[in-house]
Amino acid sequence: MADFDVPVLKEYPVIPVIQPGSMAHLSPFKSKPDHNTGIGFPGELVDDWHDKAIAKIGDMVKNSRALQVFLDICVKCGACTDKCHYYLGTSDPKNMPVARQDLLRKVYRRHYTFAGKFFGALGIPGFVGAADLTKEVLDDWYTYFHQCSQCRRCSVFCPYGIDTAEISMAAREIMDTIGIGSKYNNEIIVKAHKIGNNLGLPEPALVNTMEGLEEDVKDETGIDVKFPVDVKGADVLLITPSADFFAEPHIDGLIGYAKVFHQAGISWTLSSYASEAANFSMFIGSGDNLKKQAMRIRDAAIDLGVKRIVAGECGHAWRVAYNFWNTLIGPFDFLDPNYPIPQHICELTHDLIARGALKIDKEANDHRIITFHDSCNVSRASRMGNIPGGQFSIPRDIIKSVANNFHDMAPETIHENTFCCGGGGGLLTDDLVELRVKGAMPRMEALKHVIDDHGVNYLTAICAICKSQFSKVLPYYDFPMDMIGSLHQLVSTAIQLGEKD
Amino acid sequence: MSSVTMLYAVLLYVAFAVLLIGVVRKIVIYARTPQPLKIPTTPAPVTKAGVAWRIAKEVTVFESLFKSSKWTWIFGWMFHLSLLLAFFRHLRYALSPESFIWPIINLELVQALGKYAGFAMVVGLLGLIGRRIFVDRVRYITSPSDHLMLLLIIGIATTGLLMTFVERIDVIMLKSFLLSLVYFDWNNIQAMPTDTILMIHLGLVITLMFIFPISKLLHAPGVFFSPTRNQVDNPREHRHIQGWTADDSATSKPV
Numbered sequence: 001m002a003d004f005d006v007p008v009l010k011e012y013p014v015i016p017v018i019q020p021g022s023m024a025h026l027s028p029f030k031s032k033p034d035h036n037t038g039i040g041f042p043g044e045l046v047d048d049w050h051d052k053a054i055a056k057i058g059d060m061v062k063n064s065r066a067l068q069v070f071l072d073i074c075v076k077c078g079a080c081t082d083k084c085h086y087y088l089g090t091s092d093p094k095n096m097p098v099a100r101q102d103l104l105r106k107v108y109r110r111h112y113t114f115a116g117k118f119f120g121a122l123g124i125p126g127f128v129g130a131a132d133l134t135k136e137v138l139d140d141w142y143t144y145f146h147q148c149s150q151c152r153r154c155s156v157f158c159p160y161g162i163d164t165a166e167i168s169m170a171a172r173e174i175m176d177t178i179g180i181g182s183k184y185n186n187e188i189i190v191k192a193h194k195i196g197n198n199l200g201l202p203e204p205a206l207v208n209t210m211e212g213l214e215e216d217v218k219d220e221t222g223i224d225v226k227f228p229v230d231v232k233g234a235d236v237l238l239i240t241p242s243a244d245f246f247a248e249p250h251i252d253g254l255i256g257y258a259k260v261f262h263q264a265g266i267s268w269t270l271s272s273y274a275s276e277a278a279n280f281s282m283f284i285g286s287g288d289n290l291k292k293q294a295m296r297i298r299d300a301a302i303d304l305g306v307k308r309i310v311a312g313e314c315g316h317a318w319r320v321a322y323n324f325w326n327t328l329i330g331p332f333d334f335l336d337p338n339y340p341i342p343q344h345i346c347e348l349t350h351d352l353i354a355r356g357a358l359k360i361d362k363e364a365n366d367h368r369i370i371t372f373h374d375s376c377n378v379s380r381a382s383r384m385g386n387i388p389g390g391q392f393s394i395p396r397d398i399i400k401s402v403a404n405n406f407h408d409m410a411p412e413t414i415h416e417n418t419f420c421c422g423g424g425g426g427l428l429t430d431d432l433v434e435l436r437v438k439g440a441m442p443r444m445e446a447l448k449h450v451i452d453d454h455g456v457n458y459l460t461a462i463c464a465i466c467k468s469q470f471s472k473v474l475p476y477y478d479f480p481m482d483m484i485g486s487l488h489q490l491v492s493t494a495i496q497l498g499e500k501d
Numbered sequence: 502m503s504s505v506t507m508l509y510a511v512l513l514y515v516a517f518a519v520l521l522i523g524v525v526r527k528i529v530i531y532a533r534t535p536q537p538l539k540i541p542t543t544p545a546p547v548t549k550a551g552v553a554w555r556i557a558k559e560v561t562v563f564e565s566l567f568k569s570s571k572w573t574w575i576f577g578w579m580f581h582l583s584l585l586l587a588f589f590r591h592l593r594y595a596l597s598p599e600s601f602i603w604p605i606i607n608l609e610l611v612q613a614l615g616k617y618a619g620f621a622m623v624v625g626l627l628g629l630i631g632r633r634i635f636v637d638r639v640r641y642i643t644s645p646s647d648h649l650m651l652l653l654i655i656g657i658a659t660t661g662l663l664m665t666f667v668e669r670i671d672v673i674m675l676k677s678f679l680l681s682l683v684y685f686d687w688n689n690i691q692a693m694p695t696d697t698i699l700m701i702h703l704g705l706v707i708t709l710m711f712i713f714p715i716s717k718l719l720h721a722p723g724v725f726f727s728p729t730r731n732q733v734d735n736p737r738e739h740r741h742i743q744g745w746t747a748d749d750s751a752t753s754k755p756v
Binding site: 015017018020061062063064065066068069070072073074075076077078079080081082083093096098099102113114115126127128129152155156157158159160161162163166287322323324326327328330331340341342379380381382383386387388389391392416 | 527530531534535536537538539540542543544545546547559563565566568569570573577629632636637638639641642643644645646647715716717718719720723724726727728729730734736737740741742744745746
């Protein structure tokens with residue numbers, strides 16, 4: 001079914017021997033001029049791209065301590081070389097975090113360090129790991145900075161915490177600045193700016209879809225569970241990835257949130273203006289667009305007069321919400337300070353379960369043998385609850401509260417060691433299927449073990465990208481594509497709506 | 502004053518000035534460069550004390566490196582610990598016997614440990630260089646300068662060991678020379694011993710001091726400024742604004 005070799009899952013993880021250039025052929029479609037101009041960048045590669053790119057690097061290191069420090073201090077110790085799922089799945093050495101960073105670092109060294117300038121002038125910049133920015137280097141940037149899902153696994157293992165995600169975001173920003181963007185990301189950001197969500201779903205369609213869901217749930221349970229849109233004065237504004245409105249298996253998660261709100265008696269609403277939790281501007285490292293996208297949420301919250309903002313299941317969106325919203329669109333003095341701002345839907349559900357506010361029948365999930373995939377941005381770039389690591393315990397606590405059969409995957413593949421699904425960071429596009437399949441290999445290997453040992457038949461995720469990615473790649477590894485599901489689908493199955501009181 | 506003494510006196514002053522000014526300049530740059538967004542690698546401490554503990558573990562026992570690669574950790578840690586011990590042992594050349602520091606760091610212990618640390622240092626460095634030669638992934642990311650820096654320090658350690666165990670030099674004379682530099686006693690600079698091996702040892706150290714502020718050796722001060730390690734995980738409780746997130750008129754907005 002594939003025109004490339006799907007990796008063979010092994011009994012034990014094996015670090016591959018490097019195969020230089022093995023993924024050099026694969027890069028995503030480039031964006032069309034109006035996608036670039038729509039988000040404030042030149043439509044096509046500018047004539048003075050070399051000088052502009054060099055200048056941009058200098059500008060960026062002045063404005064980001066992370067970038068300045070990370071470009072300076074890597075000692076090339078190699079600790080990260082076997083940590084990236086894309087390296088493990090493709091054997092291409094430029095997918096080793098340090099080598100990926102070096103694509104940018106060598107140009108920085110050439111132009112912004114004494115050693116690089118000196119040996120560059122002598123004609124041997126490579127002596128100190130520096131290099132000129134050539135068309136070939138630029139092509140490498142486009143290829144390999146779009147083979148990074150910005151999952152931060154390398155940053156866990158780096159002795160200095162160097163985070164390739166920061167480097168790859170910066171590199172994409174530099175490329176956008178000179179007129180090279182990826183179609184998938186830039187097209188989506190344009191839609192989000194114009195319409196308010198990545199799908200380009202306008203208000204009437206959203207309302208229509210939610211009405212359809214109300215009917216479905218009524219048919220199934222006999223209960224009037226509401227899916228409100230643009231209800232002024234609701235307590236909670238739900239900001240969830242737009243995939244939850246349409247895609248399988250995401251939509252069953254949305255039904256789960258609605259049932260939780262319903263049973264807890266919390267009034268809530270979606271916003272047709274801010275109908276997207278995802279913020280792809282993070283993937284392309286664009287602060288302007290990141291803020292512009294996020295600002296819709298603040299505006300919607302004020303406009304609707306809500307007291308709380310709750311974020312649905314989405315990995316990078318939770319990173320943006322948890323870590324960046326207060327900075328970008330705060331302060332939130334108009335919201336109720338008695339609740340976390342923002343609050344993750346898992347925090348909310350966890351809290352309600354702990355207080356006994358939900359009527360749960362765990363046996364309803366007995367046909368499922370469940371494991372949990374920690375999404376990278378939740379695990380390594382955010383938190384839930386009050387203690388470090390709450391992002392690991394809270395989702396698992398919920399699963400164990402609503403189901404009887406739960407088995408974790410191997411410890412070196414979960415929590416902060418989790419392997420990316422292979423489709424994060426703005427790579428969830430069909431032009432990169434080969435990369436996505438190969439990058440999923442480490443996760444698939446860990447999954448295979450719990451399937452073989454425990455008969456696991458349900459892979460839980462709390463990220464829209466993970467869910468779409470797994471639906472796509474599971475069949476390549478001969479696993480059923482429908483074994484991936486939302487955490488709140490499990491809640492939805494177990495919650496007993498009619499029986500409370 | 503002999504020309505050798507003169508040459509080394511000048512070089513040591515210049516090299517030390519380059520090292521000091523270069524590193525301080527970089528520290529100032531790191532400290533002043535804004536970090537616009539919160540990016541700690543989580544799970545991260547939720548208090549400043551927790552962050553101090555996290556960084557203390559990174560710089561003393563190389564916690565993250567221990568998680569990633571046991572071989573690199575063993576060799577790297579062996580080298581750095583030996584470097585620290587050797588540094589203490591060398592303090593006697595730069596401090597007068599009356600210095601208040603001696604009672605604190607225990608002269609006898611430092612002398613004894615420092616004497617043999619040189620061997621551990623060489624073993625550690627050979628291990629690190631071996632990884633660069635034999636592990637294909639590490640070989641791929643290695644530049645000539647990466648090898649040369651290791652060789653440079655191996656050279657320093659080896660010449661040091663030779664002076665301690667094989668070809669002893671007049672350390673009293675060396676100490677007089679160095680103390681006269683340390684105390685800026687320029688009218689009365691003492692002669693430096695002219696053993697070849699000492700001249701090589703000091704020449705390599707001077708080279709290292711020149712290289713430090715313009716190379717990856719900046720990881721030493723840099724690690725303290727790494728945002729993924731030194732930020733407190735409290736974005737919901739405390740609004741973090743810095744750089745372009747504090748000043749919306751800024752034109753460049755890198756994430």
